[in-house]
Amino acid sequence: MGKSSRSGAADCPTATIELPADCRMAELPALREQCLAMPSSTLDAAAVTRVDTAALQLLVAVHRDAQTRGEHVAWANVSAPLREAAERLGLTQALVLPAAMPA
Numbered sequence: 001m002g003k004s005s006r007s008g009a010a011d012c013p014t015a016t017i018e019l020p021a022d023c024r025m026a027e028l029p030a031l032r033e034q035c036l037a038m039p040s041s042t043l044d045a046a047a048v049t050r051v052d053t054a055a056l057q058l059l060v061a062v063h064r065d066a067q068t069r070g071e072h073v074a075w076a077n078v079s080a081p082l083r084e085a086a087e088r089l090g091l092t093q094a095l096v097l098p099a100a101m102p103a
Contacts, residue, residue, distance in 0.1 A: 017031075017035065019031070023055045025054050043074070
């Protein structure tokens with residue numbers, strides 16, 4: 001699983017969660033636990049080279065759960081493979097992905 005780091009006040013933990021290069025089914029339990037432990041977080045997707053539908057569904061659920069609790073999940077360094085998979089599945093909006101940087 002990827003690395004995470006905490007910052008912020010004790011009553012409102014925040015984290016940067018580094019998604020693994022291989023972000024597929026095998027990584028989901030650890031990813032889910034990290035996301036649940038850090039309701040306000042930044043997901044760093046720079047390393048993602050492989051992603052499957054199950055991982056994207058989990059990330060959508062993480063975003064929706066955070067919104068329900070009034071928390072925020074942000075993105076950093078969204079890799080092309082993650083963005084392309086989200087676009088193919090029509091999940092760009094649900095994931096609240098930032099606009100792609102022009103090449």
